[in-house]
Amino acid sequence: MKDEEEDNINEEETNDELDESTNDEIADEGFEDIVSTGKNHFYENDENPEDTITKVTGMYKDWFLDYASYVILERAVPAIEDGFKPVQRRIMHSLKELDDGRYNKVANVVGHTMQYHPHGDASIGDAMVQIGQKELLIDCQGNWGNILTGDSAAASRYIEARLSKFALEVLYSPKITDWGVSYDGRRAEPNNLPVKFPLLLAQGAEGIAVGLSTKVLPHNFNELIDASIKILKGKPFTLYPDFQTAGIADVSNYNDGLRGGRVRVRAKISQLDKQTLVITQIPFSTNTSTLIDSILKANEKGKIKIKKIDIHQKTFHQINDI
Secondary structure, three states, X not given: OHHHHHHHHHHHHHHHHHHHHHHHHHHOXXXXXXXXXXXXXXXXXXXOOOOOOOOHHHHHHHHHHHHHHHHHHHHHOOOOOOOOXXXXXXXXXXXXXXXXXXXXXXXXXXXXXXXXXXXXXXHHHHHHHHHHHOOOOEEEEOOOOOOOOOOOOOOOOOOEEEEOHHHHHHOOOHHXXXXXXXXXXXXXEEEEOXXXXXXXXXXXXXXXXXXXXXXXXXXXXHHHHHHHHHHHHXXXXXXXXXXXXXXXXEOOOOHHHOOOOOOEEEOEEEEEEOOEEEEEEOOOOOOHHHHHHHHHHHHHOOOOOOOEEEEOOOOOEEEEOO
């Protein structure tokens, strides 16, 4: 009996070995061409000996620097020569090409600008709305949004624009413009516009690039004119930021706009009666929606006590004390 059991066990082990070898052969089908010779890594192709593999360190050193330079110069940071980012400059160039004295649909301007700016219509439309809301270079028609309330502009197919008289006088001088070639090599576009006015300080700018960011605060138009005249006459001058939303600004730590300088802004509040406070001017970079949210949060935390907030037709805000 023992001999028979041993024979049965040996037969089962032999069958298992045969089954495993058969399964291995089936699993290996279709992979006959992949053979490891042990000579070279499969990335090392002898057919093109000139091809090389670039290590990650080399990619970071060369390609990342190129990418960072592109984002800084071509996307996020304005040029000091004319105060424009590339998308803004291309919008103004397109408006000049389309200019016939009549209003153009913003959608048409965006489509025309895409001949020069290959980064999508949404970015062009948003940039154009921001220029229009500053009420300096573009004569707007329609609902362009409201910087005080934070309301967005209507769709680009509904609103219209044309160059303002100021822009036509100040921005364009084709004979002294430095021209370049568009991204597809088909059209000419300005590398910089020969602006006759310090637009960078007038409009302000904000952008985040790779490794650096910029934030230039806007300034008062008339004060810039006076300062420009004093510069030409060699006289000293003092110039501080000014904001469309008005408000109160503390410029004691402004540091002439250099790195590390700070400007503190506050809303302007007056008392209408014993139970009502009126906010008539809001801080820069805020709107009524964010301001109301901050008031409600302060009320929830118990820092202040209010009964209600009313929005006046002239964007005044009344805070009624209990």
